Amino acid sequence: MQDFIQQLSTFLNQKYILTQDADKAPYLTDWRKRFTGKALAVLLPSTSAEVAEIIKLCAKHHIAVVPQGGHTGFCGGATPDNSGTQIILNLKRMNQIREIDKANQTITLEAGCILQAVQTTAAENGFLFPLSLGAEGSCMIGGNLATNAGGTNVLRYGNARDLCLGLEVVTAKGEIWNGIKGLRKDNTGYDLRDLFIGSEGTLGIITAAVMKLYPLPISQWTTLVACDNIASTIALLNLFQKRASALLTGFEMMTCESLTLNEKHFPHMANPLQGNPPYTILIELSDHESEAHVRQLLEAILEEAFETQTITDAVIATNLSQANAFWHMREHITLAQAEEGANLKHDITIPLSSLDRFIQETDALMKERFPGVRIINFGHLGDGNLHYNIAPPLGMDPKTFNEMNEKQIHELIYGQVECCQGSISAEHGVGQLKLDDLRAHKGEVAHDLMKTLKRALDPQNILNPHKVVSI
Template sequence: MNPFLDQCRAAIGAAHLLTDAADMAGYLTDWRRRYTGRALAVARPATTAELAALVRLCVQHRVPIVPQGGNTGLVLGSVPDDSGSALILSTARLNRIRAIDPVNNTMTVEAGCILQRIQEAAAEAGRLFPLSLAAEGSCTIGGNLATNAGGTAVLRYGNTRELCLGLEVVTADGEVWDGLRGLRKDNTGYDLRDLFIGAEGTLGVITAAVLKLYPQPQAQLTALAALRTPEDALRLLSLAQDKCGAGLTGFELMSDFSLRLVTKHFPQMRLPFPQAYPQYVLLELSDSESEKHANGVLEGLITDALEQDIIQDAVVASSIAQSKALWQLREHIPLAQAEEGKNVKHDVSVPISRIGEFIRATDALLQQQFPGCRMVTFGHLGDGNLHYNVSAPEGEPADAFIQRQEPVNRVVHDSVHRFGGSISAEHGIGALKRDEIRRYKTAVELQMMRAVKQALDPLGLMNPGKIL
């Protein structure tokens, strides 16, 4: 028998320590099914105290720890390596909503809560939790915090970091830091909260959080606009910000090829225009006054955009069903890519003002080196975040093209760097981009990151091999 595993069983109950290969399988493979690691076991604690006890056992026995939420990440941040030495700490059973304070506009939740459940609980209390992304039916808030997830509403509400007021964390030595303060002002020293948000479980395990809530909007309207170029999309963004102010909550850019993939692989979906256009923008407008007021603002925006020759056509959803249908076009782009075959994904950000220039320059560089490659360009234009993905040329097997991932990455990431951008906007670094960041971060920046890691995790047990 293994003394470490026996002690883990005693700490959380034998039924919640998985060691059988079949039981562990779903925890070992990443969401894109590109990589499968190995683990000593999967532990599923039900309380913060149980999780802390497991961390202390790992410290005692020098067992590496891989925290895992919904395992929906895209950069190999939540799966173990192939050594088989790590314990996966699943937060799936830490899934309680502890408190909702509608007057303070806060909700205290455990890390294993599914994002969609948090959205629903907020709505039941007459409030809005605005974080929204494609995986919201399976991702957990702990994972969202660990990666500082973005999503479609960053333009108005910010990344997950901006939506969190306090944290509860099990540290790398098994202590519990209770920072669950629902305060918007707390200027009492170093901001420990922000150290753990975005750290991908490399400094400690987030077990609970105090989240910001907002009043429910009186109306939410969706429109799809057709345009000629990304530069026109930037002109539309400026006009929309002038006309709508903080009411502009979503602004998504989608290339024609992106949506052609959707209609190819999901033929039940149709674009609501009689002809194709090079670019499309999906806008969402939230209004605190009334639906009538929101309609007036949106109609005025579209009229001005047409008169100024910024957009070529537009449709406004007249029902919730139509709004969902427009958003489904956007949300099905990654699914359509998967149906088309393996592709090289990039989650990048560049200054908003340079997005059009970046797309044009990088498209040209890729065509020079990989003739016929097809760019699937879409993303959150309003906050400068593009999912700039590259698919194989027509007729070339996707499995063959994916072998050229490294030189494709080099072209894209070097271009991002030249434009003053980041090679990871919202997905994190994980193991996939760990070596890449060394090319683009300064020695001083990397050394400060290593110093933080050494201070908070001196044994190097927390999610080893990720970020650094």
Template sequence: MRSEFLEELILILGHPNVLVDDDDKAPYLNDWRKRYSGKALAITLPKTVQEIAQIVQLCAKNQIAIVPQGGHTGFCGGATPDNTGAQIILNLKRMNAIREIDKANQTITLEAGCILQAVQDKAADQDFLFPLSLGAEGSCMIGGNLATNAGGTNVLRYGNTRDLCLGLEVVTAKGEIWNGLKGLRKDNTGYDLRDLFIGSEGTLGIITAAVMKLYPLPISQWTTLVAIDSIESTIALLNLFQKRATSLLTGFEMMTQESLTLNEKHFPHMANPLQGNPPYTILIELSDHESEEHVRQLLETVLEEAFEAGLISDAVIANNLSQANSFWHMREHITLAQAEEGANLKHDITIPLSSLDNFIKETDAQMRSQYPGVRIINFGHLGDGNLHYNIAPPLGVDPKAFNLIHEKPIHELIYAQVERCHGSISAEHGVGQLKLEDLRAHKGEVAHELMKTLKRALDPQNILNPHKVVSI
């Protein structure tokens, strides 16, 4: 049966686009963190939505599960197959066409395999901004961004990927093609199918294309690093910038002293330019459509007010684009520094800003009390309450051994604190395999059963990315 199935796959895609040799399959079988690995019957590389529809129909007929895969940059194992060797991977990298840029409508229609940075560049060539921006933008793909509802550094002003999407093209579990590629800001015609598929991680349908919003390209951007002593003062600073700069505030990122110390250890050229590497370093960006002078004066005025209020103790304003980029590189390299340091326990969480100070104080205290010497690598998109609250073992302790013993109780400690503060255990990375078991308790019985009902209704054979997000 398997040989017949593979022969039919080859008829659909052509021999070069169905990978069955172990060496050819290997690059697709591990997640970015090397935490999850699996086996696959075949790797399929479709080029068109019609080919994907035929693949799904064939898999449905043979009851073979499909794992959709994009840029392979996820942290939760959502695009990694299981160990049975009975699933196929449907990698979308060949579906990378930009179908249309509608200047009048300020939209871009593009396929799921488009690399995020390429989309940003294409938009900029047409004097538009595509605002989705994250550390993996050089390799992550739009399909994966939509499937996980990715966030990133511009959420504060432009929202998550969901907020940037106007329409989708999706292949259903039956192999039918739903063409919802409308560039409408208003379409109040019943259930919003678009929102159903965004964030579903390929468990309800396979996103193959999308219509995304574009924005006018800013004329000027000014970036600053500021030193601050507490989260309480940081929230006050955020409120001040939101009051004075309103929609010009594009980025508000928090980095702890410990996270930047780790950064400098592995990337010495990225030393913090603020004196003494303060307890908290905040990266702030304003962007404007008026003039360089206008936004620079606004930034200086707000910083002066913050100094006078005792909120900040030091600030460095980037003098040019190169220096501004170096500030952002500091922030983006923390994840890479963690990878260099060894396996760590990641927590992509959201906390209401009103509870953030209390969450960090109490959780830090409990972690240090129960695990002496543990390193808390806490950083993130503080403007929208999204923390990457990650745990590294004490210096000299083997990361794998530490994680093997302490992973479950550390997760439970942090997630209990998240629940106490009415937060979320997943802000922008998704659920995948990593948080599958935690999701039920977090969502509650009613919400979890509703999710299972949707999964059964749209994928009754359970062939779309099974055992990710929700199990049936």
């Protein structure tokens, strides 16, 4: 191993080769503090060429590589195992924006660019980069693409996959595939771009990408709306989709329990809707016409919703500060859960036609089998993505509760997901957390095809082994 470290220093500055325990420590534990591993070294390259040389050397010495970006994932996909023989390849130094093509409405950037910085740079150039999620202040584009991140704007703009036009990838052989093209049509054989997006660094390491940009909206209007049940929220979504069409850019659902927990830890974020209703919906319309146009449209849709008794209350943000407060309320639910203690997270997708059934049946089963359990359910209702999280009964130690019940709770919820023909991972990926559940969920044929791809592209199994799929 010492020979390996010495060879690294021939092309990578010694100060970017971290081998001391204190230096490696910040890279070894995931954001949720659920997974902690060990590493032979943490490497911090600054170019794709350096990444390629590292991979070549790792292949020569049969050393596994764990790619890492902002390390904000929920499934342990960027955390090494406990062997101490793997290296962590952190791409935070690869943070250059290579080009903004205004005519083509694209931005070419490296994998270590922080999402919020990309949003800011796009805005400064008169564009919108619509990918937006709670960890945007620290997550990186490479990780967003590796997990096919979603977020709050999927309803209008799609996942990270839908925003990406081209990639630069370092393969398991240490070769650089240059797929950096800002083309919206390229029908030349297999779509290699889509193969690497969502693969969590198991097939290749994304080092750069070409991403779509959009014109900045002239006006945005945000409202909080109260609904009594899920059926009403679906009816409301259908109404907004019919009346507002592409102007609908956000449709987020928060349950009473979620916002009660939020207020407990962040009292200044109390729900402004009267009585903290069973379901609070956060809706955003974005328009390229006048503010008056979208405001009138929003008011007309809400008026119709009141008349049909689809909603019971509504508050429209009157300024940017209030709109931001509404969004912060939604984004702080995850932080409130962290403050409350360890909880069991489920990032699932359910067809909208089955959403009411899923929530009613699963809530009832959870409360029957685990008395006192708290269901913290919220998410991106517009695309059926629920964060169906489970907190222990009040007064019970979270760690003890999770150790006793995690397997049974996962089986119950994932079983309900299967009954509704949903997915056990909507936007968080698989990582190591859901590795054992994937085969049953995907089915034997799909799982075997994934293993075949892994063997073909990474025959030594050195790229993020035992994540997503095991061979």
